[in-house]
Amino acid sequence: xxxxxxxxxxxxxxxxxxxxxxxxxxxxxxxxxxxxxxxxxxxxxxxxxxxxxxxxxxxxxxxxxxxxxxxxxxxxxxxxxxxxxxxxxxxxxxxxxxxxxxxxxxxxxxxxxxxxxxxxxxxxxxxxxxxxxxxxxxxxxxxxxxxxxxxxxxxxxxxxxxxxxxxxxxxxxxxxxxxxxxxxxxxxxxxxxxxxxxxxxxxxxxxxxxxxxxxxxxxxxxxxxxxxxxxxxxxxxxxxxxxxxxxxxxxxxxxxxxxxxxxxxxxxxxxxxxxxxxxxxxxxxxxxxxxxxxxxxxxxxxxxxxxxxxxxxxxxxxxxxxxxxxxxxxxxxxxxxxxxxxxxxxxxxxxxxxxxxxxxxxxxxxxxxxxxxxxxxxxxxxxxxxxxxxxxxxxxxxxxxxxxxxxxxxxxxxxxxxxxxxxxxxxxxxx
Amino acid sequence: xxxxxxxxxxxxxxxxxxxxxxxxxxxxxxxxxxxxxxxxxxxxxxxxxxxxxxxxxxxxxxxxxxxxxxxxxxxxxxxxxxxxxxxxxxxxxxxxxxxxxxxxxxxxxxxxxxxxxxxxxxxxxxxxxxxxxxxxxxxxxxxxxxxxxxxxxxxxxxxxxxxxxxxxxxxxxxxxxxxxxxxxxxxxxxxxxxxxxxxxxxxxxxxxxxxxxxxxxxxxxxxxxxxxxxxxxxxxxxxxxxxxxxxxxxxxxxxxxxxxxxxxxxxxxxxxxxxxxxxxxxxxxxxxxxxxxxxxxxxxxxxxxxxxxxxxxxxxxxxxxxxxxxxxxxxxxxxxxxxxxxxxxxxxxxxxxxxxxxxxxxxxxxxxxxxxxxxxxxxxxxxxxxxxxxxxxxxxxxxxxxxxxxxxxxxxxxxxxxxxxxxxxxxxxxx
Numbered sequence: 108x109x110x111x112x113x114x115x116x117x118x119x120x121x122x123x124x125x126x127x128x129x130x131x132x133x134x135x136x137x138x139x140x141x142x143x144x145x146x147x148x149x150x151x152x153x154x155x156x157x158x159x160x161x162x163x164x165x166x167x168x169x170x171x172x173x174x175x176x177x178x179x180x181x182x183x184x185x186x187x188x189x190x191x192x193x194x195x196x197x198x199x200x201x202x203x204x205x206x207x208x209x210x211x212x213x214x215x216x217x218x219x220x221x222x223x224x225x226x227x228x229x230x231x232x233x234x235x236x237x238x239x240x241x242x243x244x245x246x247x248x249x250x251x252x253x254x255x256x257x258x259x260x261x262x263x264x265x266x267x268x269x270x271x272x273x274x275x276x277x278x279x280x281x282x283x284x285x286x287x288x289x290x291x292x293x294x295x296x297x298x299x300x301x302x303x304x305x306x307x308x309x310x311x312x313x314x315x316x317x318x319x320x321x322x323x324x325x326x327x328x329x330x331x332x333x334x335x336x337x338x339x340x341x342x343x344x345x346x347x348x349x350x351x352x353x354x355x356x357x358x359x360x361x362x363x364x365x366x367x368x369x370x371x372x373x374x375x376x377x378x379x380x381x382x383x384x385x386x387x388x389x390x391x392x393x394x395x396x397x398x399x400x401x402x403x404x405x406x407x408x409x410x411x412x413x414x415x416x417x418x419x420x421x422x423x424x425x426x427x428x429x430x431x432x433x434x435x436x437x438x439x440x441x442x443x444x445x446x447x448x449x450x451x452x453x454x455x456x457x458x459x460x461x462x463x464x465x466x467x468x469x470x471x472x473x474x475x476x477x478x479x480x481x482x483x484x485x486x487x488x489x490x491x492x493x494x495x496x497x498x499x500x501x502x503x504x505x506x507x508x509x510x511x512x513x514x515x516x517x518x519x520x521x522x523x524x525x526x527x528x529x530x531x532x533x534x535x536x537x538x
Numbered sequence: 539x540x541x542x543x544x545x546x547x548x549x550x551x552x553x554x555x556x557x558x559x560x561x562x563x564x565x566x567x568x569x570x571x572x573x574x575x576x577x578x579x580x581x582x583x584x585x586x587x588x589x590x591x592x593x594x595x596x597x598x599x600x601x602x603x604x605x606x607x608x609x610x611x612x613x614x615x616x617x618x619x620x621x622x623x624x625x626x627x628x629x630x631x632x633x634x635x636x637x638x639x640x641x642x643x644x645x646x647x648x649x650x651x652x653x654x655x656x657x658x659x660x661x662x663x664x665x666x667x668x669x670x671x672x673x674x675x676x677x678x679x680x681x682x683x684x685x686x687x688x689x690x691x692x693x694x695x696x697x698x699x700x701x702x703x704x705x706x707x708x709x710x711x712x713x714x715x716x717x718x719x720x721x722x723x724x725x726x727x728x729x730x731x732x733x734x735x736x737x738x739x740x741x742x743x744x745x746x747x748x749x750x751x752x753x754x755x756x757x758x759x760x761x762x763x764x765x766x767x768x769x770x771x772x773x774x775x776x777x778x779x780x781x782x783x784x785x786x787x788x789x790x791x792x793x794x795x796x797x798x799x800x801x802x803x804x805x806x807x808x809x810x811x812x813x814x815x816x817x818x819x820x821x822x823x824x825x826x827x828x829x830x831x832x833x834x835x836x837x838x839x840x841x842x843x844x845x846x847x848x849x850x851x852x853x854x855x856x857x858x859x860x861x862x863x864x865x866x867x868x869x870x871x872x873x874x875x876x877x878x879x880x881x882x883x884x885x886x887x888x889x890x891x892x893x894x895x896x897x898x899x900x901x902x903x904x905x906x907x908x909x910x911x912x913x914x915x916x917x918x919x920x921x922x923x924x925x926x927x928x929x930x931x932x933x934x935x936x937x938x939x940x941x942x943x944x945x946x947x948x949x950x951x952x953x954x955x956x957x958x959x960x961x962x963x964x965x966x967x968x969x
Contacts, residue, residue: 129687129829136754139873140686237684243830245676245684253668253676255571256560256850323567381836384815398560398847399674399837405812406833416829419687431864442570 110143112426115175116150117197118187119168122211122238123150124161125415126187130422141423143430149175151188176200183425185418186210195219202226202234207425207434211238211418217312217328220319224439231435233428235421240313241266241390243413244406245420250320250394251440257396259321262360263535266313268388268408269297269304270336270356274373275386278344278354284337296388306335307356307371314358317392318369322362324445326369332450334372343460343529346488346500347375350458353383357534366446368453375458376535383535393535451509456485456533458502461518462526465497469523473499476521480514482506496525502533541574543857546606547581548628549618550599553642553669554581555592556846557618561853572854574861580606582619607631614856616849617641626650633657633665638865640852642669642845648743648759651750655870662866664859666852671744672697672821674844675837676851681751681825682871688827690752693791694966697744699819699839700728700735701767701787705804706817708772709785715770727819737766738787738802745789748823749800753793755876757800763881765803774891774960777919777931778806781889784814788965797877799884806889807966814966824966882940887916887964889933892949893957896928900954904930907952911945913937927956933964 114130116123130137130147138144150167151174175181176197184201186208188194194212201208203226210216215223216239227234237247241264250259265271269291276287288305291297303309311331318326336356344354352375361368376383381403385391390408395401407413428434463469470489477484488500503511511530519527545561547554561568561578569575581598582605606612607628615632619625620643629646632639634657641647646654647670658665668678672695681690696702700722707718719736722728734740742762749757767787775785783806791800807814812834816822821839826832838844859865894900901920908915919931934942942961950958 125829133687133689133828136689137687139754140871142869243827244833245680248684249676249680252855253679253851254847255854256564256568256847258564258567323570381815384812396674396847397564398556398843398850400841400844402675402835402837404833404835407831410831412829413831416685416687416827419829420684423686424683427867431862431867433862433864433867436858436862436864438573440571 109138110430111146112143112183112429113146113148113181114183114185114422115178115181116147116185116187117172117175118189119150119152119159120187121411122414122418123187124159125411126185126418128161129412129415129419137419137423141426141430143426145422145426148181149178151175172197176204181206182429183207183209183422185422186212187418190214191218198223199226202230202232205230205232207233207429209235209418209421209425211236211414213239213312213316217315221325227435228438233425233434233437235425237421238414238417240316241392241406242408242410243416244390244392244404244408245417246317246392246404247320249404250317251437254394254396254399254402257398259394259396260362261395262314262317262321262392263382264314264317264358264392265355265382265385265390266358266392266408267304267310267356268390269301271385271390272296272388273305274336274339274354274356277339277341281341283341284339305337307333310356310358310371314360314369314371317358318360318367319441321360322367322445323440323443324367325441326367326447330369330447332370332372336373338529339373339531340529343531346460347458349488350486350502351378352376352533353378354531355382359534363448365452366448368448370450370453372532374532374534380535451507451512453508454505455508456503456505456536457511457530458500458533459515459530460528461499461524462492462528463497463499464523464525465491465495466523470499472521472523473518476517477503477514479517480510482510482514540569541861542577543574543614543860544577544579544612545614545616545853546609546612547578547616547618548603548606549620550581550583550590551618552842553845553849554618555590556842557616557849559592560843560846560850568850568854572857572861574857576853576857579612580609582606603628607635612637613860614638614640614853616853617643618849621645622649629654630657633661633663636661636663638664638856638860640666640849640856642667642849644670644743644747648746652756658866659869664856664865664868666856668852669845669848671747672823673837673839673841674847675821675823675835675839676848677748677823677835678751680835681748682868685825685827685830685833688829690825690827691793692826693745693748693752693823694813695745695748695789695823696786696813696816696821697789697823697839698735698741698787699821700732702816702821703727703819705767705770705785705787708770709775712772714772715768736768738764741787741789741802745791745800745802748789749791749798750872752791753798753876754871754874755798756872757798757878761800761878763801763803767804769960770804771960774962777891778889780919781917781933782809783807783964784809785962786813790965794879796883797879799879801881801884803963805963805965811966882938882943884939885936886939887934887936887967888942888961889931889964890946890961891959892930892955893923893959894928894930895954895956896922896926897954901930903952903954904949907948908934908945910948911941913941913945
């Protein structure tokens with residue numbers, strides 16, 4: 108006979124249902140692997156009567172969170188409500204009572220990580236959150252344990268499936284942004300209000316979490332420089348391809364002598380980069396360590412079962428730690444305090460697309476403006492349009508963002524420059 | 539002040555040196571993360587005087603294994619000698635004494651896994667082996683913990699860098715096998731005696747280890763069906779490309795109702811498969827789970843620092859478990875006993891290349907032989923050669939290996955068939 112570890116679920120939405128299905132459907136294997144039976148004894152829901160299309164003992168359901176948080180037999184609380192409140196309150200309360208907490212809530216972690224880990228340490232409890240970043244892809248534990256011997260140099264991830272689906276559609280089918288978004292919404296890959304995804308806010312939360320672990324310093328959502336993908340056009344993607352790049356929304360974090368860079372924005376990456384082949388709703392995280400070198404973790408970044416897979420893995424670890432009476436054995440690793448590097452100080456290559464008058468001397472005046480701000484050019488494509496205008500696509504060498512911006516400011520004031528259509532950072536090349 | 543956990547290294551070859559460099563070079567971070575200082579107090583070497591080109595207190599070195607195994611203060615033994623004996627003896631002896639063992643020795647694990655895990659259980663000690671498969675890529679812990687909630691359906695890996703380097707050279711530069719091997723040897727990617735790599739034996743050990751974890755049943759090296767890459771020609775690779783496939787040496791393991799399939803052989807995989815883009819000495823392991831769906835883990839499969847990264851991660855976990863007095867918390871998970879499916883029962887698609895007389899009726903007679911053995915054809919390419927001969931390339935639909943072999947036997951006896959040049963299994967397509 109195996110001992111029983113009792114679990115309470117807060118929330119029974121998509122991920123909650125996936126989690127419950129895995130816990131019940133694969134029960135015998137989980138019991139063998141953990142050495143204890145993981146038993147869900149209570150589930151907090153908003154509507155007791157709702158038909159969830161799954162087999163479920165109605166006696167498990169409750170509308171009162173105290174039935175879980177105040178039940179001394181429940182050792183593990185699984186928070187799958189999402190958002191800040193009441194999730195934060197519940198999680199803090201569970202940790203303070205010494206219950207281990209498993210959560211897939213990226214908002215909580217990215218905004219309240221410090222408070223949460225302090226509560227976990229005080230309660231001598233586990234706080235596990237594999238499901239909060241990149242769904243079914245193992246990334247938190249690999250970064251925190253498997254790559255723990257490394258000084259991480261760089262984390263670069265496609266960590267939002269909605270935007271990757273949209274960019275893939277635009278890249279391979281020439282669809283424009285609006286139609287690609289509509290299609291993503293029809294397929295359920297984008298929400299009715301897609302702001303958090305397409306403006307990069309969802310990815311920003313995830314990269315804040317990953318950067319905190321990678322660099323052992325607390326990175327908050329407000330530390331992340333964020334740009335979404337709404338400015339990206341099929342035209343930019345085509346030029347990128349001509350230049351042998353793919354366009355992806357990246358969450359990036361790098362450690363530099365001047366501080367930690369952490370940002371989310373669209374980027375051109377070389378077609379030969381392992382991330383360039385990550386298409387559709389798939390996610391992948393590329394990590395460069397001083398010892399392991401380059402590694403990449405690929406898989407499904409969302410969905411009931413993929414995220415449920417991560418949540419249940421955490422529940423299994425939490426249960427094992429309970430069984431051995433060592434909850435809290437894996438602690439917060441933000442023991443350092445590193446400055447965040449301002450975006451102006453970040454060095455990149457830049458792709459820039461302009462519409463200019465097609466007359467002699469225009470390219471020279473643009474090149475002069477770049478030179479004035481110490482920006483040198485790596486390549487230039489010029490295409491003729493109608494009406495005596497030309498479209499110019501430039502790629503710079505590596506330069507500080509503030510210099511590029513200053514040059515861009517000069518260029519936009521040139522009378523021959525009709526439109527600064529777009530600029531996109533270039534990443535993933537060896538420097 | 540942090541407590542000290544003492545470690546003894548057995549062996550100071552490539553991986554031993556990498557391990558020692560990481561432990562000393564990144565010491566402060568490791569101490570913070572573990573909550574204890576990991577201190578190497580003794581290193582077993584064969585030659586005390588050898589110049590290893592690294593800073594090293596000569597007092598650490600010993601030629602007597604008892605200085606490590608019989609030192610009661612050493613809690614963790616790191617076996618990096620490789621091969622079976624004396625490594626096996628040392629590891630068993632350490633485990634029996636209750637010392638935790640970290641090893642990167644795939645031979646030991648693939649041949650003596652059961653014995654080793656029994657000794658670990660008896661000694662209440664950790665037996666960790668992240669470095670034994672795919673070097674710097676986190677794969678053992680991800681499979682054993684992060685994906686533990688899943689019933690794994692399939693593991694498919696490029697787990698030998700030497701052969702992947704050779705096949706990449708052949709694919710992209712049209713080099714033939716012999717020259718690609720020579721180049722790999724010159725670059726140090728292949729050993730002077732390359733047999734273990736090119737005949738698939740190295741990959742077989744690794745897939746045996748991965749299959750044991752994935753399917754919770756003991757898979758031994760002798761259970762693995764093995765073919766190497768020596769039969770692969772640049773010609774086959776070119777035809778494969780025409781058909782939109784890449785050629786890779788795969789370690790494969792699948793769970794089927796009739797038992798576990800486990801094999802190493804070259805295979806055609808679709809160019810769109812994530813493994814197809816894994817080139818050069820890089821390794822990657824693709825895992826399909828019932829909950830997580832498809833995941834892939836990519837990185838450097840060998841080398842002092844990548845493998846050292848995996849070894850040190852294990853040392854950190856072993857040290858943490860020592861600190862919390864829970865060594866052995868992660869146990870052997872081979873709790874099931876599943877049959878191995880014989881290769882004749884395995885179902886695949888097959889690529890086949892033949893030289894035949896170029897006269898009417900020949901293709902019909904080949905198609906007839908296939909039909910007689912219930913093999914149906916998916917595609918046929920016919921190219922004319924000199925001397926009234928034709929080269930035919932066929933791809934079958936999915937069929938049992940024994941049927942394909944029987945058809946091949948019939949075909950090879952046809953008078954019009956001059957040569958059966960090669961056949962290669964096709965993998966990685968949705969079925």
